[in-house]
Amino acid sequence: GAVVSQHPSWVICKSGTSVKIECRSLDFQATTMFWYRQFPKQSLMLMATSNEGSKATYEQGVEKDKFLINHASLTLSTLTVTSAHPEDSSFYICSARARGLGPHEQFFGPGTRLTVL
Amino acid sequence: GDSVTQMEGPVTLSEEAFLTINCTYTATGYPSLFWYVQYPGEGLQLLLKATKADDKGSNKGFEATYRKETTSFHLEKGSVQVSDSAVYFCALWGGGFKTIFGAGTRLFVKA
Numbered sequence: 001g002a003v004v005s006q007h008p009s010w011v012i013c014k015s016g017t018s019v020k021i022e023c024r025s026l027d028f029q030a031t032t033m034f035w036y037r038q039f040p041k042q043s044l045m046l047m048a049t050s051n052e053g054s055k056a057t058y059e060q061g062v063e064k065d066k067f068l069i070n071h072a073s074l075t076l077s078t079l080t081v082t083s084a085h086p087e088d089s090s091f092y093i094c095s096a097r098a099r100g101l102g103p104h105e106q107f108f109g110p111g112t113r114l115t116v117l
Numbered sequence: 118g119d120s121v122t123q124m125e126g127p128v129t130l131s132e133e134a135f136l137t138i139n140c141t142y143t144a145t146g147y148p149s150l151f152w153y154v155q156y157p158g159e160g161l162q163l164l165l166k167a168t169k170a171d172d173k174g175s176n177k178g179f180e181a182t183y184r185k186e187t188t189s190f191h192l193e194k195g196s197v198q199v200s201d202s203a204v205y206f207c208a209l210w211g212g213g214f215k216t217i218f219g220a221g222t223r224l225f226v227k228a
Contacts, residue, residue, distance in 0.1 A: 004160060034216075043121070043206070043218040044161075093160070104149055104210035108160035 002028050004096050006109035013084055014117055021079045021112045023094030029074035030096035034106060035067075038091040050077055084116045119144040123207045123219035130197055131227050138192040138222045140181075140207035148211035150174075150183050150190040155204045155221075164192075164205070202226045 003026040013019050023033060032051050036044040048064075050056035050071035058064045066088075068080040077096075081088055091113050095106040123140040130136060142150065149168045153161040165174030170185035179194045190207060207219040 041125075041220060043220045046215050049215070095161075104151070104166075104216060105163075106216070108153075108155075108162070110158060110160045 002096075002098065002107040004030075004094065004107045004109040006092075006094055006112050008112060009110065010113040010115075012115045012117065015085050016083055018080055018082045019084055019114060021081075021092055021094075021114075023077045023079070023096070023109050025075045025096045025098070025107070028096075028098045028107075030077070031074065031099045032097040032106075033071055033077040034095045034097075035069060035077075035079050036093040036095070038093060038111070044093060047079075081114065084114070086116045089114055089116045119148065119209060119211045119213055119217045121207050121209055121217050121219035123205075123222055125220070126204075126223040127225055128222060129225045129227065132199055133196045134226075136192070136194040136197045136201075136224070138205055138207075138224070140190045140192065140219060142188050142190065142207075142209050144188075144209055144211040144217075146212050147185075148209040150181070151208045151210070151216075152179070152181055152190070152192050153206040153208060153218075155206065157203070161206060197224070197226045199226045199228050 005024045007022045035047045047062045048056040048058045056069035071077040093111040095108040097106045120143045151166045152164040154164045155161045165176040167174040167183035173182045181192045204221045206221045
């Protein structure tokens, strides 16, 4: 089946630093990638949608200058949390959709836990 | 806007017990409904789906029926196993062209 990986699986950083999270589709070309954020005991909240080669579309309330998303190739998208603060601590999950699949069909990565001290 | 509400967990059951995880939704139009499962250390996986009213999705012994009259999509399994221990997410895809997730329900199955 389609596999999506994320790296790192967990990261701890100091307040004010930037952190980059990678999302890779290992065995398919991902025309669209999604980034979600999950708070404890809460649902996944969509942060942004990115299509290969174009700028990401951010959901309302998500700061695009803080959460930089790059989808430079059909197998890689990155999320950079800039100038991270403790309130950015969360579980970040990416998913990817392959060409030709329905709009609701997506494959999820295992997530990255970010802790900002 | 669209939303999904599912029962809070954790749910703890003994092996071979009957499982029900309730899920209700609010949406305009006719959304598609899904159950995803997340095993420890892994990404979400699609468990089953239903795209129209009265459809029944099923997979691995799990079932859920799309009930438009009650706006529900409850997940059931007749006999759970230890290996079913995971977090289960109810979700919908509707007019907003994005997946809306419930908060997730953690299931523990004891041997």
